Amino acid sequence: xxxxxxxxxxxxxxxxxxxxxxxxxxxxxxxxxxxxxxxxxxxxxxxxxxxxxxxxxxxxxxxxxxxxxxxxxxxxxxxxxxxxxxxxxxxxxxxxxxxxxxxxxxxxxxxxxxxxxxxxxxxxxxxxxxxxxxxxxxxxxxxxxxxxxxxxxxxxxxxxxxxxxxxxxxxxxxxxxxxxxxxxxxxxxxxxxxxxxxxxxxxxxxxxxxxxxxxxxxxxxxxxxxxxxxxxxxxxxxxxxxxxxxxxxxxxxxxxxxxxxxxxxxxxxxxxxxxxxxxxxxxxxxxxxxxxxxxxxxxxxxxxxxxxxxxxxxxxxxxxxxxx
Amino acid sequence: xxxxxxxxxxxxxxxxxxxxxxxxxxxxxxxxxxxxxxxxxxxxxxxxxxxxxxxxxxxxxxxxxxxxxxxxxxxxxxxxxxxxxxxxxxxxxxxxxxxxxxxxxxxxxxxxxxxxxxxxxxxxxxxxxxxxxxxxxxxxxxxxxxxxxxxxxxxxxxxxxxxxxxxxxxxxxxxxxxxxxxxxxxxxxxxxxxxxxxxxxxxxxxxxxxxxxxxxxxxxxxxxxxxxxxxxxxxxxxxxxxxxxxxxxxxxxxx
Numbered sequence: 001x002x003x004x005x006x007x008x009x010x011x012x013x014x015x016x017x018x019x020x021x022x023x024x025x026x027x028x029x030x031x032x033x034x035x036x037x038x039x040x041x042x043x044x045x046x047x048x049x050x051x052x053x054x055x056x057x058x059x060x061x062x063x064x065x066x067x068x069x070x071x072x073x074x075x076x077x078x079x080x081x082x083x084x085x086x087x088x089x090x091x092x093x094x095x096x097x098x099x100x101x102x103x104x105x106x107x108x109x110x111x112x113x114x115x116x117x118x119x120x121x122x123x124x125x126x127x128x129x130x131x132x133x134x135x136x137x138x139x140x141x142x143x144x145x146x147x148x149x150x151x152x153x154x155x156x157x158x159x160x161x162x163x164x165x166x167x168x169x170x171x172x173x174x175x176x177x178x179x180x181x182x183x184x185x186x187x188x189x190x191x192x193x194x195x196x197x198x199x200x201x202x203x204x205x206x207x208x209x210x211x212x213x214x215x216x217x218x219x220x221x222x223x224x225x226x227x228x229x230x231x232x233x234x235x236x237x238x239x240x241x242x243x244x245x246x247x248x249x250x251x252x253x254x255x256x257x258x259x260x261x262x263x264x265x266x267x268x269x270x271x272x273x274x275x276x277x278x279x280x281x282x283x284x285x286x287x288x289x290x291x292x293x294x295x296x297x298x299x300x301x302x303x304x305x306x307x308x309x310x311x312x313x314x315x316x317x318x319x320x321x322x323x324x
Numbered sequence: 325x326x327x328x329x330x331x332x333x334x335x336x337x338x339x340x341x342x343x344x345x346x347x348x349x350x351x352x353x354x355x356x357x358x359x360x361x362x363x364x365x366x367x368x369x370x371x372x373x374x375x376x377x378x379x380x381x382x383x384x385x386x387x388x389x390x391x392x393x394x395x396x397x398x399x400x401x402x403x404x405x406x407x408x409x410x411x412x413x414x415x416x417x418x419x420x421x422x423x424x425x426x427x428x429x430x431x432x433x434x435x436x437x438x439x440x441x442x443x444x445x446x447x448x449x450x451x452x453x454x455x456x457x458x459x460x461x462x463x464x465x466x467x468x469x470x471x472x473x474x475x476x477x478x479x480x481x482x483x484x485x486x487x488x489x490x491x492x493x494x495x496x497x498x499x500x501x502x503x504x505x506x507x508x509x510x511x512x513x514x515x516x517x518x519x520x521x522x523x524x525x526x527x528x529x530x531x532x533x534x535x536x537x538x539x540x541x542x543x544x545x546x547x548x549x550x551x552x553x554x555x556x557x558x559x560x561x562x563x564x565x566x567x568x569x570x571x572x573x574x575x576x577x578x579x
Contacts, residue, residue, distance in 0.1 A: 011483070070489075073453075074462065096449070098483040101441075101500075102465040105453035109422070114541035117418070117448050135446050135547070136337040140344075140351055142446075143545045158484075186462045189490035192480065206578055212338075230574060242504035248486070255482050262578050270338055284577040286570065287556060291339050295550070302573055303556030304566055314567045323575055 003089035004030050005061075007080070008041040008053060009099050011071065012191065015049055018095035020163035022156050023056050025122055026093055027164055032124050035090065039170075042079050044069035054170035061087075065177035070188040073103045075179050080107055082178040089151060091129065096155035104155045114146045115153040120160045129154070138272055138295040158254070159277040196249055199233050206232025207261045209252055209279070212239035213268020213289060214308065220245055222312050223267060229319035235259070237266075237275045253278045267308050271296030288312075325380035325472065327371040329404065329438045330425055330452070331364035333388050333395040334445040348546050360395040363440025365402070367501035369508055370470065371438055372403025378472055380435070381405045387412040387424055393524065400519035401511045407524045410532070417542040418448035425451070426458040427534045428527075436477070437498040441466050449500075456498035463498040464491050468505045 004026045009016040023039060030037045039057040041050055044066045053060045061083065067075040080103075084092070094100040094107075096118045108115035120141070121132030129146040131154060146152050201207060208227035214220065220234075227234040234250065241251045252259050254274040264282035269275060271287070271294055279285070280299050287300035290307045297303045304311060335356035343352040360368075371382045384399040386392045387410045396407040410428060413420065429437065437459075439452035449465075456463035468488070469480035475495055480488045482502050493499075529535075559569045 011487075016484075072491075098466050098481060101449050102453065102463070102481070105418075105422075105450040106457040106463070108419070108450075108541075109454045109457035115419070115450065116542050117450050130545075131542075133447075134550070136335075136342065136351065137444060138550070139337055139342050140547050141550050142547045144542050145545055147539045147541055147543075185494040186464070187492040189478070189492055191483075192488045192490055193486060206574070231578075238503070244507060251486075254484050256486055258485070263574055265574075284573070285556075286573065293342070297556045298550065298552065298554070300556035302570075303558045304570070305558065306563065306566070310563045311566060311570075314563045315570065318567050318571055323571065323578075 002035055003087050004035050004037050005040050005083075005087070005089040005092040006037065006057070007092065007094045007100075008039050008049070009095045009097060010043060010046070010049060011099070015052065016095070016097070017163065018097055018156065018158040019053075020056060021158065021161040022093040022095065023164035025156060025161050026091075029091060029122065029124050033090075038087075038089070040080070040083065042068045042076055050172050054172055055166040055168065056164050056170075058168055058170045060170055060172045061175055062172060063175050063177050065179050067179050067183065068177070071099050071102075072186060072188050073106060074183045074186045076103055077107050077110065078183070079178060081110055083175065084111055084151065092151070092153045094153065094155050096157045100155045104153055108153050111151065113151045113153055114149050115155070116144060116146055117155045118157050119154050120157050122154055122156070134273065137270060139293060157273065159273070194248065198247065198249060201233050201235045201250060201252070202257050202259055204233040204259070205262045206230050207235045207252070207259060207263070207282075208232055208265045208267065209235040209237065209269060210240055210267045211237040211269030211275075213270070214240065214245075215268070217245040219308075222316060226312055226316050226319065229316060229321075230323060232261070232263070237269045237272070266296055266300065267312070269296055270294045271299060325374060325378040325436065326434045327374060327380065327382045327436045327438060328429060328432065328434045329364070329367050329371045329382060329384045329399070330455070331368065331384055331386050331395060331399060331440070332361045332443045333358050333386065333392040334361045334443055337445075344547055348548075349544050350547060358391065358394075360398050361440050361443045363442060363444070363501060363503055365508065366503050366505050367438040367440050368399045368402050368404060369506050370501055373506055374436070374470065374472065375403065383408065383432075385425065385428060386410070387416075387421055396524060397516060397519050398511060400522045400524070401515040402509065406522060409524070409526045411526070411528045413529065413536070415540065415543075417540045418450035419454060419541045420536060422451050422454035422458060423536065424529065424534060425455050427532055429455075430459065435495050437496070439498065439500050441500045441502050452498050452500035459498070461496050461498060462493050463500070464493055465500045466502050467499045468502045470499065470505075
């Protein structure tokens, strides 16, 4: 059987972890199918990256073009469809990331290939590709099948699969860039990162973090006081930032900060993977949530199933003047 | 500026008890509360804000059962001018939805199409970008800021780790909208009453001349609860008891 393509994801000169995680998934399916694994690197001035990838994949396909320096779905899709025509990979893996979510659906429609997004499990049975997805906010999972097709696409949830360890010495193949005409309907302009204005939550040893379950901005001061009493800082999950109850720099999550404090207390946070991925490295995780089925309890070490209104005021009183 | 917003009515599952249907292919929905997908609500609000600045009309479009009209009424109350409901197929994947939307939109005039980044229920995150490809126009996914300058849109896309990227697009374009792009506005009862007088059309795939002979790209074999694996050690007792245990743990763990 043919090729498995893994699309290398890189940003600002650095290969992103999802690449190695996808190589891990790809290696497993390549073994099931007797297929070969190919890392596909599109970029500009990426010789060193190609060398690095060759230590993790048996083959690295490289296309260099200045139009490929920053991710842009227009030139990326054009190059990938050209490579697809030449190599006919039966499976192409792309990250379920800001990069892949902007690219994979268009590529799938252009090539007429089935796409399954946000996979947390992937396997093949004969010619059939099967995937596991997490749906309804992580409360349920689904096993799905792709229609039989000479080629398929899958986007892989970051932080879900173990990264492929380096051991091989792969070959590097340089393919010419098929990009000639200007592509100016979509242009990368610049990266933007808001400067920090308050406390840096990534440096805290104790984090008290609130989610949508905190109910409203009127309950934020209570959580803040508990955080202060414990000698920690207040952080939050995405819905709290979306509603402007706390500033973006307090957000723990894929699109916010990743944290690893000694103690992480999650209050009214359901435990969507975007949040969990960014805090599961904490030494001790304590979750307070009134829904016993909340996915947060699967990552927490200690759990309290109750309304925070019952717990936080007592905790605030008990820790007044600091921890004794 | 004419804007089309594609929306979906979804069941709220965050704090609900979930049961699985006998055939094992779906969750039971009769005990759940349905509402407008959160991402789509931000998209509709954004369309209304863009209309305030640049004039034009906002049309909302959904594929779904009769009950979806409630969600459309809410969109009209949020500032959309007209709505269309398409009676959908029994089972669909994201690809089929994008084909139906394409059929409904391809002959309509528009400058911008907005969708949510994804739906809260099945979370494909796929329909908007696929639709752009079918229409042969550019797109940007996960947008958290839009600025329109004549024939161009300057948008910010949310990336990982607190980084954003600025992208310039030639209109018309499809943008998939991230939550938090704007401040949601309270929808008043009077706005809902007014919305009921606005245009709401309904159609079927048959009336649209939409025929699908291809099999679905993705079919669900089985849904199940996540394997529980290791679970948290639950602290039990009165709030006072629980807090005593909690502070002991924090003291010990913070070292």
